[in-house]
Amino acid sequence: MKANEKAASGTGKPKKKKKKKPSSPAALFTLAVVKTVFVILISLGCVVGGVLGGAVLGYIKTADPITPDQLEMTKVTFIYDKDGKEIAQVKGGENRILAEHSEIPDNMRNAFIAIEDSRFISHDGVDKKRFIGAALSYIIKFGNADYGGSTITQQLVKNITGNTDSTVKRKVQEAWQAMDLEKKMSKDQILDNYMNRINTGLGCWGVQAAAKKFFNKDVKDLSLAECASIAGVTKSPGTYDPTLSEKTKAANKERQKIILDEMLRQGYIKQNEHDEAVAEPLKIYKGTSEGDKKANNVQSYFEDYVLTQVKSDLMKKYNLSSNNATIKLYNGGLKIYTTQDSNVQKIMTEEFTNPKNFPANDKISNPDMQAQAAMLIIDPSTGQIRGMYGAYGEKKANFTLNRATDMKRQPGSSFKPVAVYGPALDLGVITAATVIDDVPVYLDKDHPNTPYPRNAETGVYEGLLTIRRAVQKSQNVVAAQVWMNLLGAQNSINYLKKVNIDRPKEGYVSMALGGLNEGVNPLLMAAAYVPFDNKGVYLEPIAYTKVTDDKGNIILDKKADQKRDIAYKETTAFLMTSMMRDVVTSGTAAVTGGLGRGGLGTVKNSAGKVIPTAGKTGTTNDTYDKWFVGYSPYYVGATWYGYNYNKSLKGKEVYQALSLWNNVMNKVHAKLEPKDFPQPQGLVKKSICIYSGKLVGPNCSGDPRGNATRTEYFAKGTEPTETCDVHVLAKVDISSKDIHGRPLLANPFCPPNLVKEKVFIKRPVPYLPKSPLKGSMSATIKDWIYQLTEDEYCTKHTGGGSNISPPNNTAATSPNTGNTSGSGSTKPGDGSLPNMPSGSTGGIPPSNSTDDNQNIEDIIP
Structure with a gap:
């Protein structure tokens, strides 16, 4: 047996291992490539991971945490009237009304959580599961992911920063900022901020604004269905805002059901609540809510003015720039508590938009050519502005010219x-009984032979005239003489400054007549009259009392900062009011103006009872401007009427300022009871002669014009002590007259039946004209006819033709060019004309004023 066979049979030595068959070259190459690629991928993963990790770390390090200032939202500013009623909303770029935590119903919170961020309560600002899913989607779709991974906290961060870039950097930083925010704020705070900040419809931010727009409700009063409806808008306001169209309303209803399904699935509501809300029809408010009206309408003249005042005061108190003050005003959620009486403002608006009050505009469509007017009303006891209107017709834009506060006429x-009589009375240089000779005077140094100023009320001079009657009749000559000879320019300027009319360079005589280089407006004039109606105390006119921030903290307190000044003594204020009451009852404001009713300066309540009033008319040169500043114990009102350009008023137009004032004040006082102006301590009464200003003499009651006595008020210590010496008795021949038609003194030859004893006046300072007057002396100076002809005797009866010489005690006459006489004229003023401004005529500005209702050119040739 062979050796290998033994081994195989288990006998003998073990068999040798068989050698593997060598792999093919292709297989070996493939294996080598796979191994290489695997190593490369691991290496690349490590590199990319390191790079991405470093990038993320860099993104986080460069991300800024959300600051408390950034959490502040733009908020609507509210304006309230004096009774706390909301009259306007002022918004900047966003219409947002903050809702407090307690005002937002749980259904609203749960609706947003259910549809936007189901794990909001449990996550730390980032929903890890959604975030990873969004990241994988981003990688798989090569940056085109449509998988939303943002939590409510992340959405809040995005709304705060305004960063909407679709980049990894933004997403990483947003996630880190959200987690950081969760460490600083509670879940309730985050959710409240989110619901107050988000876009909830076109033109709306926050759930409260949406509740008002969609359902005309406060958010606290919304039903479950309505909460779900609002929560559904945020995804795409253009698609789901139910107020835009029937299509968007239907889309909103479909999304509402999705949200209700989620609320049910997540256990926020029960099945029956779900079903009832789904079945509830959406009753979308079709009209414009009161809030929207206030937020979107054109602001009134009052609202324009109060906003400018608040902005100015914010700049002063907090050293803000104009831009920062504007941002705070329009986006700060301020509450401005104004002084407006909404009833007074409503009345003024109705009268100034009523075409019947402006008949001259019937056929004039161009606003620049139409008649204009303005009025402002102040409560004299507080200085608070109750109403204003700045032009004819409906106001159509914000911050247009407000003639009540901004014009200069x-x-x-x-x-x-305010320039003459009030200051002179207060200084004691005149009394109401002081007599000034109202005759031609020559106060224009450049034209020394031409009478200046001229009277325009009646076209004549009155002669001896008390201050009371000069105010009543509005005689220019008397005012000019008091200003020039008794008061003095500097005193006038000083007193004007007390009532906030600062005119240090207006020291020329035409100022006494209201001819100024720098004009005034109804606000200045009404405020300047307040001391006459307020015991002599000037109060800065204010349009608001306080301003609070969105948390209720007072940031401006106008009542506490309001300026006050004692302009006049109480007795001065009362005496001026007493004299200006005569203007209303029997002077230039007592006219009917052909308008079919009583004196236009008289005010009546709805029961027809007369409310005591006082005031003064004003007319400028060529009747370009008409004024009336009048007051009752309740209100001071200043009204102006005229045109934007120089146009003389004619016909009934000369009464339109008075008429407008009367229309407004009658309605303003409709529910008020008559009450009198209070009389202060320190007054005395005396019976005086109205042609001498002195105590009544034996002949005063016999004056040919009627009884010349009256009871007059005086500040104690200024009452007259001398008896009248103006009225004298003389015997005259009634058949013999001088060229003026006056009877001549009787001589010894006059028949007894022609000799009569009569009462005449004798001027304290004789007057002769410097130049011929237009017409006869008696026609020009009204009391000339009653003057005693002291040196002219009857020439008709001569005792046989011989000449009769007058007695030696006849009084000589002498010319006079500045007659001032009477009680109270105790303190001389500056008797010379002050320096005149360049370009003027004798100190008369080109636009100098004349008196009321008459062209001055009709008086003197």
Whole structure:
């Protein structure tokens, strides 16, 4: 037997191993390639992993954490009237109304969690399962993944940063920022911030704004179905906003059911709640909610003004730039508590948009050519503005010209009480009984032979006139003489500054008549009259009382910061009011204007009871502007009427300022009871002669014009002590008259039956004109006819033709060019004209004012 056979049979030595058959070259190459590729992939994986890890670490290191400032949201600012009623909403770029945690129903929270982030309560800002799924989808689809991995916290981060880049870097940083945010905020805080911040429909941010827009409800009052409807909009507002169309409403209903199904599956609601909500029809609000109206409508003149005031005060108090103050105002969720009386504002709006009050505009469509007007009303006891209107017609844009607060026009004679009479009374240089001779005077140094100023009310001079009657009749000459000879320019300027009319360079005589280089507006004029209605105290006019931030903290307190100043003594305020009441009852404001009703300065309530009022009219040169500033114990109102360009008012238009004032004030006082202006301590009454200003004499009651006595008020210590010496008795021959038609003194030869003893006036300072006056003296100076002809005797009866010489005691007359006389004129002022501004005529600005209702060119040739 052979050896190998033994081995095979198990006997003898073991068999040797068989050698493997060598592999083919192809197999060997394949194995080598696989091994190489495996090694390369492992190496590449390590490299890529390292690179990706380093990149992620770099992304995280360069990511900024969310700061508390970033968590602040743009919020709607609210404006309230004086009674706390919301009158407007002001928004910047986003219409957002914050909802507090307690106001958001659980159904709203659960709806968002169910559809947006089912594991919101348990994750740490990133849902690991969804995040990995989104990452794999991203890799598999080479960056085109449609798998959403963002949690509510991540969506909040995206809304805060505004970063919507579809990059790995953004996703990594967003995830890290979300996890960081979860460490700083509770789940409730994150969810509340999310629901207040998200886009919930076109033009809406946050669930409260959506609740108002979709259902005209507050979010706290929403049903389960309505909560699900709002939660469904966020995915795509253009697709699911139910207010846009029937198509989007149907899409919203379908998505609402998906959300309700998820809420049921996740255990947030029961089956019966689910079924009832699905069956509930969506009653989408068709109209515009009150909130939307306030948020979207054109702001009123009052709202424009209060916003500018709040912005200015924010800049001053907090040293903010204009831009930062605007951001705070429009996006800060402020609450502005204004002084507006909504009833007063409504009345003003109705009257200024009523075409019947502007008949001149009937056939004029161009606003630039139409008649315009403005009015502002203040509560004199507080200085709070109750209403304003700044133009004719409906307001159609925000921050248009507000003539009530921003224009500058000449005030005419409405300026006299604050520039002349109020200051002069307060200084004691005049009383209401002081007599000024209202005769031609020559106060224009460049034209020394031309009378200036001229009276325009009646076209004549009144002669001896008390301050009371000068105010009532609005005589320019008296105001100019008081300003020039008794008050003085600097005193006038000082008193104007007390009422916030700062005119240090207006020291020329036309200022006394309301002819200014820099004009005024109804706000300035109404505020300047407040002291007359408020015991002499000036109050800064304010349009708001306080402003709070969105948390209720007071950031501006206007009432506490309001400026006050004692402009006049209480007695001065009362005396000025007393005189301006005469303007209303029997002066320039007592006119009917041919409008078919009583004096336009008189106010009545709805029961027809007269409310005591006082005020002053104003007319500028060529009747370009008409004013009335009038007041009751309740309100001060200033009204202006005119055109944007120089156009003389004619016919009934000259009464439109008064008429508008009357229309508004009658309605404003409709439910108020009459009450009188309070009388202060420190006043005395005296019977005086109205042509001398002194105590009544024996001849005052015999004045040919009627009884010349009246009871007058005086501040104690300023009352007259001398008896009238203006009224004198004289015997005249009634058949013999001078060239002016006055009877001449009787001589010894006049027949007794022609001799009569009559009362005449004797001027304290004789007057002769410097130049011939237009017409006869008696026609130009009203009291000339009653003046005693002291040196002219009857020439008709001469005793046989011989000349009769007058007695030696006749008074000589002498010319006078600035007659000032009467009680109270105890303190001389600056008797010379101050320096005039260049380009002026004797200190008269080109737009200088005249008096009321008459063109001054009709008076003097």
